[in-house]
Amino acid sequence: MYKLKRILKVSAVVLIAFLGVFLEANPEILSQIGLDSVVEIFQENKYETPDSSYYFEVDKNPPQFTEEDLKMQDDFQEFSPLDNLNRVGQANALIGPDSLPKKPRGDISKIYPTGWHQKMYDFVEGRAIYNRCHLIAYSLTGENDNWLNLMTGTRSFNSLGMEPFERIVRNYIYDTGKKVRYRVTPIFLGDELLARGVIMEAYSIEDNGRSIKFRVLVKNIEKGVEIDYKTGRTRKAK
Structure with missing residues (x-):
């Protein structure tokens, strides 16, 4: 089947x-x-959540939004202050057509999130193990070089983990002109500087989640690479 x-x-x-x-x-x-x-x-299931993969696991539970979270209002983006280790926290947004960026993304190379120890591997796409990953994608809100919205993530965490779900939300907003409640929560263990992953949640408000409704764990990993989450340093797996 x-x-x-x-x-x-x-x-x-x-x-x-x-x-x-x-x-x-x-x-x-x-x-x-x-x-x-x-x-x-x-095209009936155009915004269907993809199957789980090596880089993400789709939760059987729905997104954990409250009734208050899902109230219709103006678009917004809210970011947590950095903690005492300068790590990013939960990011919240209500995203609609007005939130989508109006200009190309700018340079973010001056941002150095915690756990940033860049290293090159021939078997990683683009060779660089790490990307500066937006909690809430630039393509959804236009938030660019915001220290509160950027974390260190592997190339595959970014492209194969987060991007499929960001694309679903972006396509829905472009196609329908409607809004999506959105939340991304980074997961740090103890005093580790590199997040183990993020929890992404999204819910289409106007149709009570019939088009968009997911809660997914995206894992900050890379095949063939051993990661020290305490520091962010990496080495080729044995």
């Missing part, structure tokens, strides 16, 4: 891509052969 579902998902993506090109060139065909209903069926 699992393999069948994956095959159907891939087939749907291929079909939608083909139909998009075909219909762009032949818009009058749409009404003649009823392809609008076919596309609608395949």
Whole structure:
């Protein structure tokens, strides 16, 4: 059944891509052969949470927002102050079309979050083990070189862990013009300077979570690399 579902998902993506090109060139065909209903069926779960992977685990529990958290209001972003070890804390936001950035992202290379000990590995995408990772993505709020919103994360934590869920939220807002309640909580153990991961939560307010509703643990790890979370130093795994 699992393999069948994956095959159907891939087939749907291929079909939608083909139909998009075909219909762009032949818009009058749409009404003649009823392809609008076919596309609608395949796009029904467009914002479905991806399956768990090596880099993230989807929680069976829903996001832990209160009724107060989910009240409709103006967009906002709130960041916790750095703690006594200069570590970032929980970030909260209500994200809608007004929050999306209006200009390209600027330079963030002057920010050095805790646990930042950069090292290069040939088998890591882009070679650099660490990225400066936004708790709340720049593509969602336009928050850029904000010390309260940047943590040290592995390349795969960023690209394979957080980005799939950020993309879901961003696409939903772009497509619908509606709002998403959003929260990211970094997880530090004891006095470790590098977070073990983050908990990402999101909920689409206007439709009571029918489109977007997830709570996911994203793990700050990299295949083939041993990480000392106390300091952020790394070495190639044996």
